[in-house]
Amino acid sequence: MRSFTNFQTDLLRTFVSVIDLGAFTKAGDALGRTQPAVSLQVKRLEELVGAPIIRQVGRTLLLTSEGEMLLSYAREILRLNDEAASYFNRSKIAGVIRVGLPNDYAVAFLQGVITEYTRRNPEISLELHCGWSAEILDRLRADELDLAVAMVNNERAQYLSRSWIERPIWAAAETATFDRKKGIPLAAHPEGCAYRARMIQALDAAQIRWRVAYTGSGIGGLQNAVVNGLGASALTRYTMLPGMRVLDEMDGFPSLAEIRVGLFYKHPRLSDASIRLVNHIIARLDEAGVSNDPIRRAGELDRQ
Template sequence: MGNIVNFQTDLLRTFVSVIDLGAYTKAGEALGRTQPAISLQIRRLEELVGAPIIRQVGRTLLLTGEGEMLLSYAREMLRLNDQAASYFNRSKIAGVLRVGLPNDYAVSFLQGVITEYTREHQGISLEIHCGWSAEILDRLRADELDLAVAMVNNERAQYLSRSWIERPIWAAADSGELDLAKGIALAAHPEGCAYRARMIQALDAAQIRWRVAYTGSGIGGLQNAVVNGLGISALTRYTMLPGMRALDDSDGLPPLAEIRVGLFYKHPRLSDAGIRLVNHIIARLDEAGVSGDPVRRPIELDRQ
């Protein structure tokens, strides 16, 4: 049996801190270490991996292929370590948690999961901020949020912990009649919504005429518009309501492109309460059968 490599959690925590905070100096400040000490720990980690994990191009830090893989494992190992530490510490979990949720995802499901957690921990004050995914991630980068659920775009996946695939469903009123020859009335979020874009792309590709009959940013208004027959829309299984039916190719509608949704947070900045909430969300996603692997793609970080 070959030598077993032990990845010390302090080395992994340094690595994740450098990635999440975007610089060796910022990681050092967060962890109470000097920049040379941080650099030394990264080199030690590279010795254990047997390959470079971070390379610098100009002022930008880039993850290597091995670094991407290690980041995925490191987040999970630190999450389990911190979960165990908070369990045995038995300290009172308290504080304010600021959570960002997207307008155009299953807000009701996630709000239920998050408020369930806060009911179990009376010392926690919850602030939920809803907005478009890009805006939510900007707020997370600016430290205005502790954790966020947002659409994963293909350019960057900074702070991404878990991601999963959602395939939107065409939803219509139970009593609604569909006549493709007359065109489709849509109920949609305003421009910029991933679901709106997928509806239009699918209908255009199938050469089906459409018009937007209802526009609103709130999920409740969109659901009411569908139930009342104002238009059909793209929803997730969690936002389907009584009075709606799902449409598919048997109704003549093309399938909608899938959407990747992610759970984002800055691990070095997360409190015990935040770590526990992340674990709670991941457990509920696993139970619901929607949790998947982290997205592994190059992450570009500004070294400032």
């Protein structure tokens, strides 16, 4: 008969709390345990894994490759466990949820997903904060946000739960034509935007002249600039509007490099309402076919 290793949720919760809060003492404060008790629980988890999962360099806690993999499993297990506990305890879904969304991402789809959740739970007050990805993640670290969607860079991404790939597409007004000798007019977010960088990199690599004809931080203004023929821009399928058409290599526009987007949160800081929102977002991403398997993501991060 096959034997199974049982990863107890209290051990996984301690592990995730240590990583998300960045210290054994802070994790103990959040969980109501002493620092030695937290250390013993992490040690017990390492015995179950059969390898170290955390190593300390100075005051910094770093994950081993086994720890990276276990963290992805642990987040998923706790996410589902806590939603089930909330449901069967008949927890009241109420309170304020603070969500960060990036200016440089197609927020229309996710805004719809989030507002759908709040319509189903009218006692929830939603606060949406838009900004650049780096700014949003800084606010999450400072506990000014409960969860965030942001661009994922090539480094190991703290607080990352799920990630997915977006392939930006070139968009222009249906009637727009471009004279490459004069340079391609671009409608773009300000410098620092991943989509702006992808456009410039692609055009420079193809040795195509360009100029920025419109700059604005809001997605609505960018969409209007494209529809009104001010320039071409990099969008996603979620933010294409009537009056726009997709440009491709047949139109002389080189393909754009993909962008990795992630869902971030500190599990120890999430309320029941926030846990259910996280699960709602992940379910909608899975339905849309854009949410990557988190375990595969962990392996990808480990190889970077």
